Amino acid sequence: xxxxxxxxxxxxxxxxxxxxxxxxxxxxxxxxxxxxxxxxxxxxxxxxxxxxxxxxxxxxxxxxxxxxxxxxxxxxxxxxxxxxxxxxxxxxxxxxxxxxxxxxxxxxxxxxxxxxxxxxxxxxxxxxxxxxxxxxxxxxxxxxxxxxxxxxxxxxxxxxxxxxxxxxxxxxxxxxxxxxxxxxxxxxxxxxxxxxxxxxxxxxxxxxxxxxxxxxxxxxxxxxxxxxxxxxxxxxxxxxxxxxxxxxxxxxxxxxxxxxxxxxxxxxxxxxxxxxxxxxxxxxxxxxxxxxxxxxxxxxxxxxxxxxxxxxxxxxxxxxxxxxxxxxxxxxxxxxxxxxxxxxxxxxxxxxxxxxxxxxxxxxxxxxxxxxxxxxxxxxxxxxxxxxxxxxxxxxxxxxxxxxxxxxxxxxxxxxxxxxxxxxxxxxxxxxxxxxxxxxxxxxxxxxxxxxxxxxxxxxxxxxxxxxxxxxxxxxxxxxxxxxxxxxxxxxxxxxxxxxxxxxxxxxxxxxxxxxxxxxxxxxxxxxxxxxxxxxxxxxxxxxxxxxxxxxxxxxxxxxxxxxxxxxxxxxxxxxxxxxxxxxxxxxxxxxxxxxxxxxxxxxxxxxxxxxxxxxxxxxxxxxxxxxxxxxxxxxxxxxxxxxxxxxxxxxxxxxxxxxxxxxxxxxxxxxxxxxxxxxxxxxxxxxxxxxxxxxxxxxxxxxxxxxxxxxxxxxxxxxxxxxxxxxxxx
Ligand SMILES: CC/C=C/CC(=O)SCCNC(=O)CCNC(=O)[C@H](O)C(C)(C)COP(=O)(O)OP(=O)(O)OC[C@H]1O[C@@H](n2cnc3c(N)ncnc32)[C@H](O)[C@@H]1OP(=O)(O)O
Numbered sequence: 001x002x003x004x005x006x007x008x009x010x011x012x013x014x015x016x017x018x019x020x021x022x023x024x025x026x027x028x029x030x031x032x033x034x035x036x037x038x039x040x041x042x043x044x045x046x047x048x049x050x051x052x053x054x055x056x057x058x059x060x061x062x063x064x065x066x067x068x069x070x071x072x073x074x075x076x077x078x079x080x081x082x083x084x085x086x087x088x089x090x091x092x093x094x095x096x097x098x099x100x101x102x103x104x105x106x107x108x109x110x111x112x113x114x115x116x117x118x119x120x121x122x123x124x125x126x127x128x129x130x131x132x133x134x135x136x137x138x139x140x141x142x143x144x145x146x147x148x149x150x151x152x153x154x155x156x157x158x159x160x161x162x163x164x165x166x167x168x169x170x171x172x173x174x175x176x177x178x179x180x181x182x183x184x185x186x187x188x189x190x191x192x193x194x195x196x197x198x199x200x201x202x203x204x205x206x207x208x209x210x211x212x213x214x215x216x217x218x219x220x221x222x223x224x225x226x227x228x229x230x231x232x233x234x235x236x237x238x239x240x241x242x243x244x245x246x247x248x249x250x251x252x253x254x255x256x257x258x259x260x261x262x263x264x265x266x267x268x269x270x271x272x273x274x275x276x277x278x279x280x281x282x283x284x285x286x287x288x289x290x291x292x293x294x295x296x297x298x299x300x301x302x303x304x305x306x307x308x309x310x311x312x313x314x315x316x317x318x319x320x321x322x323x324x325x326x327x328x329x330x331x332x333x334x335x336x337x338x339x340x341x342x343x344x345x346x347x348x349x350x351x352x353x354x355x356x357x358x359x360x361x362x363x364x365x366x367x368x369x370x371x372x373x374x375x376x377x378x379x380x381x382x383x384x385x386x387x388x389x390x391x392x393x394x395x396x397x398x399x400x401x402x403x404x405x406x407x408x409x410x411x412x413x414x415x416x417x418x419x420x421x422x423x424x425x426x427x428x429x430x431x432x433x434x435x436x437x438x439x440x441x442x443x444x445x446x447x448x449x450x451x452x453x454x455x456x457x458x459x460x461x462x463x464x465x466x467x468x469x470x471x472x473x474x475x476x477x478x479x480x481x482x483x484x485x486x487x488x489x490x491x492x493x494x495x496x497x498x499x500x501x502x503x504x505x506x507x508x509x510x511x512x513x514x515x516x517x518x519x520x521x522x523x524x525x526x527x528x529x530x531x532x533x534x535x536x537x538x539x540x541x542x543x544x545x546x547x548x549x550x551x552x553x554x555x556x557x558x559x560x561x562x563x564x565x566x567x568x569x570x571x572x573x574x575x576x577x578x579x580x581x582x583x584x585x586x587x588x589x590x591x592x593x594x595x596x597x598x599x600x601x602x603x604x605x606x607x608x609x610x611x612x613x614x615x616x617x618x619x620x621x622x623x624x625x626x627x628x629x630x631x632x633x634x635x636x637x638x639x640x641x642x643x644x645x646x647x648x649x650x651x652x653x654x655x656x657x658x659x660x661x662x663x664x665x666x667x668x669x670x671x672x673x674x675x676x677x678x679x680x681x682x683x684x685x686x687x688x689x690x691x692x693x694x695x696x697x698x699x700x701x702x703x704x705x706x707x708x709x710x711x712x713x714x715x716x717x718x719x720x721x722x723x724x725x726x727x728x729x730x731x
Contacts, residue, residue, distance in 0.1 A: 002030030003052070004037055009045040010186045011038035011087075012179065014052045021051040022061035023100045025071040028078050031104075039087060046186035047085070049108060050092035050179050051101075056117070059099025062126065062270060065261060075100050075132035076254065079107035083198050088189055092182030093117045093159065093168070103132040106141065109197035111167060112185050113159035116174035119167065122154035126273060127230045127266030127664060131257030133200070135237035136249040140202040141166055144210050147238050148217040152231045153224070200246045207242035214239050227518030228664045229265055264674050268666030271716075272656065275649035275667075282465055282477040284452060285643040294458040296466035297408060299381040303327035303371070305397060306387035307339025310414055313442025314386055315343055319364040320443065321471040327369045327380060336370065343368065346443065374400045377409075382467060384436055386414040394418065395426045402427030410463045412436040417483045417538075420453040430455040434464045437484060439658045447657035448473040453480050474657045479644035486654045488639065489668070492631035492697045494535065497523045498564040499695075500627060501605055502556075504616035507585045508597050513624040518662025523628070525595065526660075527567070528577035528584030536571040547572055556612060562694045569604055626683050633672045634684050637701030640720060647720050648673075673716040681708045 003014045013034040015021040031049070038044045051057050060075055073081060082089060082104065091097070091105035093113035098120045105111050113119075121130045121138065129135055130151060139147040142165045150157070162168045172181045196202070206213070214235060221231040233256045240252040260266055283290035302323050304315050307330035318326050330336035344365060351361040377383060383405060385397050394413060401411050411433045413423050424433035435451025448468040452461050461477065468475025478485045497510050511522020521529065539545045544558045546568035557563055575583045582588035587598035609616055636651045645651050652667020665671045672680050681704055688698040703723050707714055714722055 001026050002034050004034040006038075006041065006044060007183055008187060009043060009190065010183045011041065011044040011047045012183070013038070013047060013049045014179075015050070015057055016052045017061075018053055020055050020058040020096070021053065021101070022058055022063075023075060023104070024061040024064055025067070027061075028071075028073050028075065032073050032078060032081065035082065035085060039085060044087065045190040047087055047089040048092050048179070048182045048186050049082075049089060049104065050182060051095065055095025056091070056093045056097045057101030057104060058096050059101045059103075059123075060132075062273065065270070075103065076250070079103055079133045079137075080200075083107040083109075083200060085109075086194075088186070088192070088194060088197070090182050090186045090189070092178050093119070094178040096120075096156075098156070099123055099130065099134075100132050103130055103134045103137070106137040106167075106199055107133065109194055110169050110185070110189060112170040112172065112178075112182050113162070113168045114174050114176060114178050115159055115171050117159040118156045119159065119162045120154060120156035121151050122156070124152060124154040124225075124228075124230045124234055125269060127228070127263060127269040128260045129230060129234045129237055129253065129256050131253060131261075133250060133253070135234065135253045135256070136241045136246055137199040138167075139204045139238055139241040140199050140246075143206040144204060144238060144242055145206060145213050147241070148213060148235055151234045151238060152217055152221050204242050210239055210242035226515060226520060227662055229263065230260055230664075233260055265664040268664055268670055268674070271649075271666045271670050272652070272663055275653050276474055278649055279474065279476055279653055280469060282461075283646050284458070284461070284477075285479075285646045289458045289461075291462065291465065294462040296463040297381065297410065297459055299323075299410075299463060299467060301325040301327070301380045301382075302467075303329060303377050303380045303383045305329045305383065305385045307335055308386065308388070309440050310438060310442055311386040312339050312342050313440060313444070314384055314414065314438055315339075315368070316346055316443035317438070317471045317473070319343075319347070319367055321467075323470075324363070324367050325369060326367050327371045327377060329371045329374075329377070331372075340368070340370065374404045377401070378404050379406060380409055382410045382412065382463065384412045384414055386438075389415060389418065391418055391422065394423050398423050398433065399426045402429065405432075407432075410434060410460050412464060414438050415451075417487055419482070420451050420480045421455065424453050424455055431457040432460055434460050435480065435484070436464050436468070437486075445658065446472075446474050447486075447654060448475045449484055449486060449654055449658065450475060450477050451480050451484055452477060474653050476650045476653055477646075478650065478654075479642070481639075481642070481644050485639055485645055485651055486658045489632045489635045489651070489655065490659055492635055493628055494523060494527075494567075495564070495697060496627045496631050497624075498566055499562070500619055500624060501566055502564050502609065502612075502614055503619060505619040505624065506597075506602065506605065509619070510624055510628070513621045514628065516621070517625060517629075518665060520660050524585035528586060528588070531577050531579060532567060532571050532584055533576045535567060539568070545572075557694075560694070561696060562691070566605060566608060569608070570601070573604075575601070627687075629668065629671070630680055630683050631687075631697045633668045633680060634699075634701050634704065635697065636669050636672075637704040641701055641703035641723065648716055670716060673713075676713045677704065677708050678713055681705065 001016050003016050005012045015027055017024055017027045038047045089108040090110040091108040094117050096118050097105050102119055102121055121134045123130045146165055159168055159171055163171050217235050225231045237253045237256045240249045281291050302318050304311050315326055315328055330339055347361050347364055350356045351358055383401055387393055413435055416437055420435040424430035433453055434456045437449040439445035439447050450464045465475055507524035511524050514522040546565045574580055577584035586595050589596055639645050648669035652669050655661040656663050656667045661667055684700050691698055706726050711722055
């Protein structure tokens with residue numbers, strides 16, 4: 001709803017829909033009714049629209065998208081009604097003016113804001129476009145170039161930046177009373193002509209350059225938002241602002257939003273939006289323990305052990321989260337010095353770019369406390385171990401931590417695959433131990449996969465979850481198993497793509513198909529970037545690599561299971577990727593490290609096929625997608641079945657934020673839901689029937705089988721409940 005009052009000739013329409021004043025049908029109706037009152041009241045000479053509570057308005061109510069066009073006034077009707085008001089309207093912005101909220105502000109005749117306010121047209125991130133005149137009004141205010149930047153990427157901007165380019169007419173200090181300031185501002189413009197204040201009537205300044213600007217953004221969008229439809233539709237809509245009169249441009253905008261709203265990509269992105277919020281409400285399956293009934297312990301002092309790539313990033317994440325005491329322990333002098341220098345340089349960079357102030361930078365540097373022995377960690381609240389991935393080294397460290405740390409200290413390991421329970425058992429209090437699996441570089445990557453050991457106490461879990469949220473991470477709680485959720489699922493992707501190389505595909509073909517699907521890079525380029533030796537080291541642990549095999553051992557089999565040694569050959573011939581002189585699955589040439597196909601790799605694959613009498617066959621894009629992605633989805637169902645993840649959203653967040661799975665498909669589980677579970681199962685069963693135990697990753701998940709058998713293609717939100725009911729009724 002919207003509240004209405006009048007103060008000294010100024011009518012105040014305040015949006016009131018906690019927590020973020022989304023423009024639900026009630027709020028839109030409230031604005032319209034209040035506007036009518038204001039227009040009819042002869043004592044009112046100006047109008048202020050503001051938001052109650054913490055924010056101005058975050059835009060359309062996403063939960064009402066399905067009925068958005070049905071109820072009067074819908075958003076695009078409302079903005080035109082506002083703009084044509086004969087009385088001047090001032091938008092008073094604090095907090096956020098996002099999406100429809102900014103579009104309402106653009107339809108007002110003046111916009112004022114607190115300096116702390118943030119503005120954005122982020123609709124593209126929901127797979128739609130600003131459908132309430134945003135694509136037509138913004139270019140008339142700030143030009144085509146800036147509008148494309150704002151709308152095609154949906155990023156937020158400070159009120160000051162918005163003022164610099166002409167969106168905001170007056171900025172007030174962040175501690176000012178926005179309503180009071182806006183009312184005074186409104187009084188100052190009473191009686192002024194509205195002729196140049198109706199944005200839809202203004203010309204687009206850089207309209208003549210539209211083709212050139214469009215080309216520039218098409219290129220950027222093509223690279224940055226691979227496979228996503230909405231950014232291109234946004235660009236098209238903005239182009240129409242330059243080429244057509246406002247009314248015609250609005251018709252095009254409307255066509256654009258109608259095409260996008262309800263599309264699979266939009267559904268996926270909206271699912272992601274809610275998943276990122278839902279995941280804060282963690283739960284331990286089958287226990288009744290959850291975020292609502294468990295409190296974290298207070299964490300003031302944190303320690304990080306190990307200042308390698310992971311440790312450095314974790315320290316930076318803690319500093320950014322405002323932790324005022326971060327002990328860093330690295331016994332190797334060079335690694336310690338390099339690590340501290342790296343951290344300080346990054347902080348310098350943040351300060352130089354204005355991401356943090358000089359004062360903040362100084363206090364972050366002051367918060368760093370190098371320590372040289374375990375004794376010095378005795379009053380630390382949370383210790384995060386981030387040393388080399390070796391069980392014996394980790395056990396050694398946890399045994400020492402168990403002796404010196406206070407009983408309430410939370411002891412976390414940043415392992416990416418090792419058994420958290422085994423590590424915990426060397427301490428006197430295994431319930432204090434938890435996994436905190438960061439992703440490199442940890443100060444950049446948004447994902448934190450927290451691992452609950454079988455003994456981790458609820459309070460310890462709550463503390464790790466709370467710390468992740470303080471660091472601004474998408475923090476997902478998972479159970480303890482080899483590789484946890486992400487690495488466990490992703491392994492099948494690499495295994496199956498390598499099998500396709502054996503059978504007839506080449507790395508460039510596989511990568512092209514995966515990039516078309518939406519991955520920023522294909523599986524082979526990722527391998528080259530992160531280092532093909534990482535997987536090799538892991539395979540070495542399980543005695544699987546080519547070199548470890550005795551003479552005469554079958555080349556394509558390990559422990560009775562199908563195996564492809566091509567990745568081993570690559571590493572054993574020194575092709576680790578970018579870092580080995582630009583040689584990996586591909587060759588990276590020149591200053592820009594241009595990716596090129598390398599005949600040496602092609603020959604290696606061809607001769608391997610000949611040696612093993614494999615007659616290569618043509619593998620098409622559909623097969624590549626199915627074989628690369630479906631085993632991973634199948635593993636996702638096994639993870640749900642085992643209670644390692646509590647719901648599909650958690651799995652999707654991990655793959656999207658940690659493994660660059662394209663967000664606009666909603667993650668593997670949502671993608672499976674869109675494709676339809678019966679089709680997914682059919683393909684999995686076909687492979688399983690052909691390969692059997694030689695390819696165990698194709699063994700269909702029992703949960704998937706049960707869901708399809710009992711419910712066909714149930715909604716993703718019901719999967720875990722249906723599974724629980726089925727299992728319970730079978731007992
Ligand atoms: C014709 C159709 C035209 C449509 C144009 C549009 O306007 S589309 C919508 C465009 N707006 C957005 O995409 C904004 C989405 N919101 C955000 O990005 C963030 O909420 C925020 C504005 C940056 C604020 O972040 P903050 O961290 O402060 O809050 P939360 O994200 O936690 O949000 C609090 C709760 O509010 C819910 N919510 C937020 N935005 C909306 C929305 N637009 N519609 C409905 N609900 C919204 C959010 O889900 C949170 O709910 P919880 O139940 O507390 O989880």
